[in-house]
Amino acid sequence: MSALDGLHEEQVEFVTRRQCNDVLDYLCRTPVENLFLIDLVRELSESWRDLGTQILAVWVKGEVVGVVSLRPSVFFDAGIKPNTLLACFPFITSVPSGLIKGNPDQADPVWAALRARGRNAQIDRSETAYLHRLKESDEALNKLPPRHVIARSAELHDLPFLIDAARASLREESRPDPFDGDPSGFKRWVASRVERARLIEVNREPVFVGYADVRQPEGWLIQGVYTPPHARRLGYARAGMSALLREARGAGANHVQLAVVAGNRAGVQLYSGLGFQPFAELRTIVFS
Secondary structure, eight states: OEEEETTTTEEEEEOOGGGHHHHHHHHTTSTTTTHHHHHHHHHHHHOOSOOOOEEEEEEETTEEEEEEEEESSEEEOTTOOHHHHHHTHHHHTTOOSEEEEEOHHHHHHHHHHHHHTTOOEEEEEEEEEEEEEOOTTOHHHHSOOOTTEEEEEOOGGGHHHHHHHHHHHHHHTTOOOHHHHOHHHHHHHHHTTGGGEEEEEETTEEEEEEEEEEEETTEEEEEEEEOOGGGTTSSHHHHHHHHHHHHHHHTTOSEEEEEEETTOHHHHHHHHHTTOEEEEEEEEEEEO
8 A cells, every 4th residue: 555745746555574674674774762763674574473563664766765554553753753653644544543652743644634524632741761771881771679679570470460450551651541441451452561571579569560662772662661669669660670671771771761740750750760761742532
């Protein structure tokens, strides 16, 4: 499926496996800002299964000039120009529901077009993206937590905690709880992410979770960070994030990034104390 813009000779196509190398070459020019898209394209290039991923590439005379994902979420490459993004609107506005994330210059016109077609926002918020450049000389990361504070990967027997943590996090963000409408489906979704989850455990009780959702040489993306209320302000979130940073560094990643919702002062204090620095402002919209 393709759409042509005769004025700019832009051709918009769904990315195929044979096109992935060209698309990756384009995205890797700005790997920090495009980390999520790099992960999607690389996964598409390496899997023969139908992942349900939908990625658009915009071409001009055989060269990639823009990339947009539709599924699993609507993301835009950092360097896409307004007219190039506009060429993708016939595809973007066909998405019935999902999540949009991008800088406001990108997200604002996209959301205006979707809203004009009857979509409604369940969540519409500002976030700040933070970055930590990984260095061997980082003394803060080299300091290990006390012996009773155990950092480990999650396992299937941790699923009840992971489900409760996911639901509690959604409630704290005033987001709809999918468990209420489809408990089996929500459990399957959390179970599919167990391999990405990293825990802090104290006295055999999980007290922190964070998900390494993207693990590429260019960088890691951490999402779903949550500490139960009774375990907060005890240093467990710092221990968990430090363990994730050490793991990413050991894997050879260039950096670790994450996003903090506007107004989350505790999160900003935690991440700033670990050496994270802001690098982008984002708008995130969950719509249906």
